[in-house]
Amino acid sequence: MAPSTRRKAPTRARRLTVWLLAAVMIGAGGYLALRPYFRHAVKELRLPLQHDDIIRQQSRDKGIDPSLIAAVIYTETHFRPRDSPAGAVGLMQITPATADFIAHKSGGVRFETRDLATPQINIAYGTWYLRYLLRRFDANVLLGLAAYNGGEGNVERWVAESKARGEDFTVDAIPFTETREYVGKVLDAQARYREQWWRELGLPDPR
Numbered sequence: 001m002a003p004s005t006r007r008k009a010p011t012r013a014r015r016l017t018v019w020l021l022a023a024v025m026i027g028a029g030g031y032l033a034l035r036p037y038f039r040h041a042v043k044e045l046r047l048p049l050q051h052d053d054i055i056r057q058q059s060r061d062k063g064i065d066p067s068l069i070a071a072v073i074y075t076e077t078h079f080r081p082r083d084s085p086a087g088a089v090g091l092m093q094i095t096p097a098t099a100d101f102i103a104h105k106s107g108g109v110r111f112e113t114r115d116l117a118t119p120q121i122n123i124a125y126g127t128w129y130l131r132y133l134l135r136r137f138d139a140n141v142l143l144g145l146a147a148y149n150g151g152e153g154n155v156e157r158w159v160a161e162s163k164a165r166g167e168d169f170t171v172d173a174i175p176f177t178e179t180r181e182y183v184g185k186v187l188d189a190q191a192r193y194r195e196q197w198w199r200e201l202g203l204p205d206p207r
Contacts (some may be wrong), residue, residue: 047196049079052200054120072148089113090121090122106128137155
């Protein structure tokens with residue numbers, strides 16, 4: 001696997017930066033004229049969203065809430081595709097082993113690891129895997145997200161151990177600190193995407 005690389009910021013982010021600089025150069029009058037773009041730029045900086053067309057498509061195709069897809073991408077990479085030291089690739093941090101599993105299950109016979117660098121492929125595979133995990137754990141989002149980060153087998157064991165103790169499995173019962181925090185971050189980000197990017201994600205107005 002190639003070493004980690006930092007790719008260029010997405011085109012939309014660069015475009016919004018230009019609008020901000022233009023407003024500063026023009027002054028107060030320019031700010032008033034460009035205020036809608038300024039607000040959009042601030043929102044993008046605080047909670048980025050890219051490839052919303054792909055997210056909407058994958059949401060429709062696989063029946064997964066688009067805000068959840070966006071939240072997983074944000075938590076994994078902040079929409080900055082990269083290769084991790086562990087070998088995970090792209091926006092949704094898919095490992096080659098997981099990608100091979102997905103390709104086998106979904107009929108992607110022509111899959112190659114380098115394809116994971118493509119947003120369309122990466123989001124499609126990541127959303128497929130998210131759907132697989134949610135189905136595996138009876139649509140329990142907590143368990144599905146925990147499995148996405150901590151591994152399907154680990155979650156199965158944790159749930160079994162909780163049942164053996166006569167307890168319900170909760171976020172606090174996740175023994176991996178990273179996974180426990182990951183679930184909380186995704187759920188928090190999902191709520192924010194529903195509130196701030198509902199139109200771009202094809203969701204109803206939350207107000």
